[in-house]
Amino acid sequence: MIDALTGLVRAGDPNDRARILHHLSNLPDVGNGLDEQRFARLAARLVPFDQEVASDIATNLIDTSRRQSGRLLSAALLELSGTQSATEELLARAEQGDAEAMDALGDVTKLSPATARSAIQRHALQLEESVRDARKLSWGFGGRDSGSILAVLNFYWPREANWDPIFTLLEEPLVSGEDKRGVADFLSRYYTELPPMVKDWLRDHAESLASQPQIQHAKFQQPVGATLTALAIQSGGLSEQQSARALANAFARPSQSRIDMTGSLRNGLHSKDPLIFIPLLGDADPKVRRQAAEGLIGLVSDDQPSDTVMAALEVAILGEGALVALTVAARLRQRASAGASWPLTLLENCEQHPSAAVRLAARVGRTL
Numbered sequence: 001m002i003d004a005l006t007g008l009v010r011a012g013d014p015n016d017r018a019r020i021l022h023h024l025s026n027l028p029d030v031g032n033g034l035d036e037q038r039f040a041r042l043a044a045r046l047v048p049f050d051q052e053v054a055s056d057i058a059t060n061l062i063d064t065s066r067r068q069s070g071r072l073l074s075a076a077l078l079e080l081s082g083t084q085s086a087t088e089e090l091l092a093r094a095e096q097g098d099a100e101a102m103d104a105l106g107d108v109t110k111l112s113p114a115t116a117r118s119a120i121q122r123h124a125l126q127l128e129e130s131v132r133d134a135r136k137l138s139w140g141f142g143g144r145d146s147g148s149i150l151a152v153l154n155f156y157w158p159r160e161a162n163w164d165p166i167f168t169l170l171e172e173p174l175v176s177g178e179d180k181r182g183v184a185d186f187l188s189r190y191y192t193e194l195p196p197m198v199k200d201w202l203r204d205h206a207e208s209l210a211s212q213p214q215i216q217h218a219k220f221q222q223p224v225g226a227t228l229t230a231l232a233i234q235s236g237g238l239s240e241q242q243s244a245r246a247l248a249n250a251f252a253r254p255s256q257s258r259i260d261m262t263g264s265l266r267n268g269l270h271s272k273d274p275l276i277f278i279p280l281l282g283d284a285d286p287k288v289r290r291q292a293a294e295g296l297i298g299l300v301s302d303d304q305p306s307d308t309v310m311a312a313l314e315v316a317i318l319g320e321g322a323l324v325a326l327t328v329a330a331r332l333r334q335r336a337s338a339g340a341s342w343p344l345t346l347l348e349n350c351e352q353h354p355s356a357a358v359r360l361a362a363r364v365g366r367t368l
Contacts, residue, residue: 002038009045011356014052021046021053024077025060032070043076048364050082058083065089075104097122099144108156116157123150127165134174148182155186158195167201170228173212177225181260184227188267191234199235206237210246225256230264255285262288266295274299278312286323289316293324297331302340313346322355326367329358333365 005020012020024043030036046053053061058081065077065086075098078086093101095115102108108116126146133139147169154161166183169175187194187202202209210232229250233243250261262280277299280292293316300309313332317325329350332343350362361367 006042010360025057036070036073040073040076043080071100075100079104117160124165145182151186181227184231202235203237206232206235225260226250227260259287262291289324290327293328325358329361330367
């Protein structure tokens with residue numbers, strides 16, 4: 001029932017959401033099992049509609065969060081409340097090391113230097129433990145991605161940063177490719193803004209990153225993909241011939257490699273020509289098409305793009321399924337909110353999309 005409501009939130013009207021908000025604001029303690037996770041997902045799905053949260057409901061959500069024994073739902077309810085009091089409580093909990101509160105806060109720059117330092121130390125130790133386990137041929141499944149979290153904290157808190165555990169993670173061939181994907185994607189996305197010493201390390205280790213045997217989770221067979229190869233190319237540590245061969249091999253491999261490499265193209269790996277993404281909008285995998293559409297939008301200036309680019313984005317919006325259109329709608333709204341006028345015609349198409357999620361993303365600029 002909870003899962004069904006979560007799926008219908010975006011398609012419902014304000015009265016439907018008001019009833020759900022009223023129920024969430026009066027929840028008893030649901031414990032810290034599956035029900036907590038389900039209610040937390042429901043609360044997260046309501047966050048884009050925060051303007052519909054009445055003041056009395058917002059206050060009740062804070063009270064309800066305090067009687068939850070599970071930190072995940074408690075933090076989600078505070079985020080949904082959206083009040084200054086709720087934000088201050090999330091910050092206070094984050095300062096005490098509450099990881100769920102830190103996630104819900106959504107902005108690590110709000111932390112104090114001491115809290116950031118403590119969080120960096122905690123996730124560095126967890127990462128080092130993961131590497132030690134991998135060297136014993138023991139791989140975990142699920143849980144927090146300490147590598148990605150540490151990368152984010154290091155990036156925004158450079159004076160407190162500890163990059164060594166991330167370097168060890170990336171260069172250890174016995175760590176699974178899946179455990180490296182989040183870190184590699186973050187480093188690729190923010191490559192131009194990384195500290196010089198991180199760029200230097202990536203360039204110096206490019207060949208080993210691109211060639212190491214990437215271990216899959218033995219039990220769950222997670223796809224390896226091409227994030228490390230893409231990051232190696234981006235670092236400039238490979239020759240032109242090596243880069244060309246790596247690109248060709250990635251796009252000839254299964255979906256995950258094409259997704260990773262297209263994402264790296266989106267992050268500025270190769271050409272600055274928007275036209276590089278247009279053929280990828282025809283890929284069989286919608287995740288590749290989504291990355292290509294994001295890259296295409298990102299490379300368009302605030303001036304009116306060419307008719308070719310506009311037609312390609314229209315095809316992406318009207319294509320099969322909602323995954324690509326959802327991302328396109330959110331990115332177009334973000335560009336329009338920043339002052340660009342060219343997305344407005346395309347946003348009209350998004351607002352007529354059969355998917356309620358796409359219509360919502362076109363209004364609020366979020367995909368949640």
